[in-house]
Amino acid sequence: MKYVQHINELIRTTIDNSNPIVLYGQNISAGSCISGLTRGLKNGEKRLVINTPNIESTQVGIGFGLMLSGVSSVFFMKQQDFLLLGIDHLVNTYNFVRINEPSASFTIVPVVVDSGYEGIQSSLNNFSDFCSIARIAGYAITNRHDADHIVRTHLVSPGFRIIGVSQRLFQTEILSCENDPTVYNNGEIFQYYEGADITIVCFNFSFPQGMKLREELATLGLSSSLFSVNVMTPIDWLHILRDVSRTKKLIVIDDSKSVNRSCYHLTTEVYRECSIDRVLTLTRDVTDECLRPCSEEFSIDTNSIMKTLRQ
Amino acid sequence: MFKEGTVNMKADIKVSEEIIRNRLSQMIINEMCKKKEFKIPIHLALGHESIAVAVSAVMEEDDRLVLTHRNIHYNLARNPCFKAEIDEYLLKSEGLAGGRLGAMNLANERRGIVYTSSILGNNLSVAAGMALGKKVKEEDGIVIVVTGDGAMEEGAFYEGVTFLKTCNLNAIVIVENNEWSLATRIQERRCPIHLDRFASSLDVDYVLLTGNDVYAYITALKQARREAIERNAPVIIEVKLRTLGDWRLKTEEYPDGKFINYHAGASPSIEVSEWPLIREDDSDPVFVLSRYFEIGQLRNISCDMLNRLTGEIQ
Ligand SMILES: Cc1ncc(C[n+]2csc(CCOP(=O)(O)OP(=O)(O)O)c2C)c(N)n1
Ligand SMILES: [Mg+2]
Numbered sequence: 001m002k003y004v005q006h007i008n009e010l011i012r013t014t015i016d017n018s019n020p021i022v023l024y025g026q027n028i029s030a031g032s033c034i035s036g037l038t039r040g041l042k043n044g045e046k047r048l049v050i051n052t053p054n055i056e057s058t059q060v061g062i063g064f065g066l067m068l069s070g071v072s073s074v075f076f077m078k079q080q081d082f083l084l085l086g087i088d089h090l091v092n093t094y095n096f097v098r099i100n101e102p103s104a105s106f107t108i109v110p111v112v113v114d115s116g117y118e119g120i121q122s123s124l125n126n127f128s129d130f131c132s133i134a135r136i137a138g139y140a141i142t143n144r145h146d147a148d149h150i151v152r153t154h155l156v157s158p159g160f161r162i163i164g165v166s167q168r169l170f171q172t173e174i175l176s177c178e179n180d181p182t183v184y185n186n187g188e189i190f191q192y193y194e195g196a197d198i199t200i201v202c203f204n205f206s207f208p209q210g211m212k213l214r215e216e217l218a219t220l221g222l223s224s225s226l227f228s229v230n231v232m233t234p235i236d237w238l239h240i241l242r243d244v245s246r247t248k249k250l251i252v253i254d255d256s257k258s259v260n261r262s263c264y265h266l267t268t269e270v271y272r273e274c275s276i277d278r279v280l281t282l283t284r285d286v287t288d289e290c291l292r293p294c295s296e297e298f299s300i301d302t303n304s305i306m307k308t309l310r311q
Numbered sequence: 312m313f314k315e316g317t318v319n320m321k322a323d324i325k326v327s328e329e330i331i332r333n334r335l336s337q338m339i340i341n342e343m344c345k346k347k348e349f350k351i352p353i354h355l356a357l358g359h360e361s362i363a364v365a366v367s368a369v370m371e372e373d374d375r376l377v378l379t380h381r382n383i384h385y386n387l388a389r390n391p392c393f394k395a396e397i398d399e400y401l402l403k404s405e406g407l408a409g410g411r412l413g414a415m416n417l418a419n420e421r422r423g424i425v426y427t428s429s430i431l432g433n434n435l436s437v438a439a440g441m442a443l444g445k446k447v448k449e450e451d452g453i454v455i456v457v458t459g460d461g462a463m464e465e466g467a468f469y470e471g472v473t474f475l476k477t478c479n480l481n482a483i484v485i486v487e488n489n490e491w492s493l494a495t496r497i498q499e500r501r502c503p504i505h506l507d508r509f510a511s512s513l514d515v516d517y518v519l520l521t522g523n524d525v526y527a528y529i530t531a532l533k534q535a536r537r538e539a540i541e542r543n544a545p546v547i548i549e550v551k552l553r554t555l556g557d558w559r560l561k562t563e564e565y566p567d568g569k570f571i572n573y574h575a576g577a578s579p580s581i582e583v584s585e586w587p588l589i590r591e592d593d594s595d596p597v598f599v600l601s602r603y604f605e606i607g608q609l610r611n612i613s614c615d616m617l618n619r620l621t622g623e624i625q
Contacts, residue, residue, distance in 0.1 A: 020447050020448065022443065022447055046447070048443075048446075048447055050478065052474065052477075053470075053473055053474065053477060055470035055473065055474055057436060057466070057467055057470060058435070058436040058439060058467060058470035058471055058474055059436075060436070061433065061435070061436020061437045061439065061440060061467070061471075062436055062437075062439050062440035062443060062474065063440060064436075064437055064440060065426070065436065065437040065438060065439060065440015065441040065442075065443070065444065066440045066441070066443060066444045066447075067440075068425050068426055068437065068440070068441060068444070069375075069440070069441045069443075069444025069445065069448065069450075070444065070448070071443075071444040071447050071448060088430055088433055089433065089436065089437075092428065092429075092430050092433060093428070093433060093436075093437060096416060096418075096426065096427075096428070099411060
């Protein structure tokens, strides 16, 4: 099953159990329904589906207004870049709403347009930057397991959060592992494998790169632990630190274009807390080359990693 | 003791009392501002009392009020306890919001003030969400959102009204037009925005209120509220008013004094007194009361009120 299909089904079943609720966004029940993400959302008993005008800032404010009225909502957004227009509410309105610990749920589901060739105004993939400005809970969906947990647990639950989906992955087969991962801290960190030699930790939407790297290292005789950090605000690193203390080798992968990458929080903790042989931080080179339509590919060269590890 | 030849012989004296309470409370706060007793910025709304008292008078149980940085007049109108307001400004835990909101974000959910924003334009969207919430919950009442001639320049104003109209949501959008945004007059900062034409371009009803007659405002607001609810539509109410408390600053360049518009903090030109009149014309809501009641009667009310308020916060 495709990534987007799986998430769409999860959204529909989760929402079926949550009333009253308002589902809104631009073209969410028209045309391609955000490339299938919101297909099949229907008005129902105490469920309102609204194709709104193009008013992103107001759309974010509306979710908080609904929250203050005790009504839950999900705002689906075709492109995370447009959420920049709603930043005022993400910070200022949320700061007002959060002090009374609201019982209603408000979730924004933006598509992170990281598929490449969409141009310089359609490429913001720094999911964590949105979250860090106001300590917003944020969850990135990268595979079947985290999708299941995050959508079921967080799509409709008291409070506010952002759940990001990756456009690059939309039409790919949704990734899954043989065994269910261990879920730490209510979906902040997922551990997919435990290995003896290396700890691999993926950030933002780089789980596919981490999976591939783990498999390639395995063919070279190295067994790796594989974690994915799906939240963006400072978290409890304990489980990863324990693993790194054992393997003494850490590879972090972060595909974000931010200069404030979440992975640096982890590496700082590792240097402080663990005695470690090697830390490899794999990030994008963010240069002016990014300021033109390009592939936005973020690939990892296993051979050069092996070379570095052997040194 | 109605004044002969008054406009409305049935005018309720309690409404006038409320105008006087609102005015005196602000004057006392102004004195405290002069003495720098507050750490937080406070935007007084002297001259804005009529619309606030009228809004409070027409609000029903399920109505929701959404405010902006200049909210003191509404908070005072909705909240009979002066001390709780002062304590909030002093950031005490006994304050209206436990000392957590201060002045620029002061809300009071129990009295229907559900959201207050210090970010211009921001509250329109939140009010739109609340109006939608009412629709979903099939709840009675209306959302009333207050903004200014400066805040309505923000794109959020346009988006908010568009959304309210598109989704058939009833709401009253009050624009307090004092012609100023901080230190600039409308003519100094922008082209005119004809709110009546703006409203009609979106098929939204528009009402203009001028003259600070609180009794007339109550009648107009009741009608606007009823029609908005009947039509499931927003209505824009523009209120022309003057923020009182301006003063003249003498400098070498301006030996006769340069006009300083009151925006926030203490107004040096305002003194608290038993008869809290500031201007002898329609720009002062207190002056307008004398159309309905004898000055002597109003003065007596004011004198008692001042004693009560100062006693309350001692
Ligand atoms: C988004 C935003 N921009 C600028 C300001 C700074 N600011 C605070 S009050 C104010 C004047 C607003 O004028 P108006 O809405 O007419 O209200 P008034 O102060 O006249 O009552 C300005 C510019 C702000 N608070 N928010
Ligand atoms: Mg103004």
